[in-house]
Amino acid sequence: MSYIAGITDKALKLIASMPRVALNNLKGLPGSKKTFQRRRGREKGSKHGRGDKGQGARMTLPRLGFEGGQFPFYLRFPKERYYEGHHMKRQYPPLSLLQLQRMIDLGRVNPDEPIDLTTLCNTKLYKCSPEHHHYGVNLTDEGIDIFQAKVNIEVQWTTENVIAAVERNGGVITSRFYDIQSVMALVNPEKFFQRGIPIPKCKLPPEDAIEYYTDPHFRGYLADPEKVAEARLELAQKYGYEVPDFSKDPLYEMLKQKKDPRQIFFGLAPGWVVNLKDRVILKPKAQEWKEYYHS
Amino acid sequence: MISRSCCILKSVKNNSVTLLRQTYKSDCALEKIYPNSNPDPLQHVEFKDTKFSKKAIEGSFSGYVPIDQLEIKYLKSSGAGGQHVNKVNTKVEVRFNVDRADWIPEWIKPKLKENEHGKINKEGELIITSDKTRKQLLNQADCMDKIRTIIFKASIKPKEPTQETLESMKERLEKARREALRQKRDHSIRKQLRQTSLNDF
Numbered sequence: 001m002s003y004i005a006g007i008t009d010k011a012l013k014l015i016a017s018m019p020r021v022a023l024n025n026l027k028g029l030p031g032s033k034k035t036f037q038r039r040r041g042r043e044k045g046s047k048h049g050r051g052d053k054g055q056g057a058r059m060t061l062p063r064l065g066f067e068g069g070q071f072p073f074y075l076r077f078p079k080e081r082y083y084e085g086h087h088m089k090r091q092y093p094p095l096s097l098l099q100l101q102r103m104i105d106l107g108r109v110n111p112d113e114p115i116d117l118t119t120l121c122n123t124k125l126y127k128c129s130p131e132h133h134h135y136g137v138n139l140t141d142e143g144i145d146i147f148q149a150k151v152n153i154e155v156q157w158t159t160e161n162v163i164a165a166v167e168r169n170g171g172v173i174t175s176r177f178y179d180i181q182s183v184m185a186l187v188n189p190e191k192f193f194q195r196g197i198p199i200p201k202c203k204l205p206p207e208d209a210i211e212y213y214t215d216p217h218f219r220g221y222l223a224d225p226e227k228v229a230e231a232r233l234e235l236a237q238k239y240g241y242e243v244p245d246f247s248k249d250p251l252y253e254m255l256k257q258k259k260d261p262r263q264i265f266f267g268l269a270p271g272w273v274v275n276l277k278d279r280v281i282l283k284p285k286a287q288e289w290k291e292y293y294h295s
Numbered sequence: 296m297i298s299r300s301c302c303i304l305k306s307v308k309n310n311s312v313t314l315l316r317q318t319y320k321s322d323c324a325l326e327k328i329y330p331n332s333n334p335d336p337l338q339h340v341e342f343k344d345t346k347f348s349k350k351a352i353e354g355s356f357s358g359y360v361p362i363d364q365l366e367i368k369y370l371k372s373s374g375a376g377g378q379h380v381n382k383v384n385t386k387v388e389v390r391f392n393v394d395r396a397d398w399i400p401e402w403i404k405p406k407l408k409e410n411e412h413g414k415i416n417k418e419g420e421l422i423i424t425s426d427k428t429r430k431q432l433l434n435q436a437d438c439m440d441k442i443r444t445i446i447f448k449a450s451i452k453p454k455e456p457t458q459e460t461l462e463s464m465k466e467r468l469e470k471a472r473r474e475a476l477r478q479k480r481d482h483s484i485r486k487q488l489r490q491t492s493l494n495d496f
Binding site for chain 2: 232269
């Protein structure tokens, strides 16, 4: 036993005296990486690994896929472009106004608090899976005539008649974009906080979506607030209802709540680390981090 | 399931996380993107401050309809549709008294009454109905559209013909008269030439 202990001590002393493991003093196992063979010299020269005569030796091999004149495999089948890129496109699983009204009536969703993607996913009645390219809620017009709730709702896609239905009850609706990492955090915040990473700042919409989210007619979160107010009046005139005066509303503070374009969670800023176990929030102190998370 | 979600709502209400004062402002905040704009998301805008009122000519109908001065009723639609059409009030009826409507300029009202005499009742109320779609909201929008269309139609002023137009019309008329006389004379001569008299033989 002491013999083995002696060897161990020696080994540990050796390691202690060595420099710290870093990228510049690491090496793979011999034979784990194949090296490029140049085939030069007396042994490897002469035919240079090309064999005897033929197209292979004479650099006249035909293109990849050629089958000696037989109609090649890669040309046999026509292109069917119907679903080209479908696996990359953004999807917004629908939620109807009828479902939303039902959730509010049954107490699953509280209309006295702002409603966003997290609220809807927490009910477990609405499912949004970011792994299937689901980027958020699409509020549809089924149940538009029976919708009576006054809500401050934040959705990812909607239509004009749905906006009218929400606003004529005195509610507020906003179209808001979240990138896929933000959606993953929103859909299950508890799981996200357990990862222990700082809250990311939400990215701006891609090129094909920027037009929608800067449009006041769809209440885009990046639209000019004055134009949104004008659009609200325009829509009220179109659909035949009076625009309510929000300043006299008892729920004015709640309806006014809006997230910053970089913010994902209400009440939490990007860069913060939420520790659920110790029930603390860690905020960055370094200036460069503060600047980054405010940019 | 319902009791659990109720518990969640209770805890949220007590903590009121969402009602924390918003102190985080990034470089992408609306105040930075639109520095000259009022940042209040619930700001109130009067019609007179919008681009529509600025486009409207003084004294003409601008398209603005005060909804509180209209009487809106929801009725049952007719036609096929089974239980849904029998039970749901999808038809929309909008009525207002034409004489008492101060939002329509006075000079349009006589023409309006003339055009839509079939839709105006004995009390002088103009009644517009719509059951075009299956949705009450869209039918109401259709009613609003109809109201605006008939008012704009009644406010078309017929254009006075210009001096040039009148002169050219007069010239054309005289030319037509001259031509008609010429043709008449030609026809008469042709007929006379066909006649024969005893003196010719």
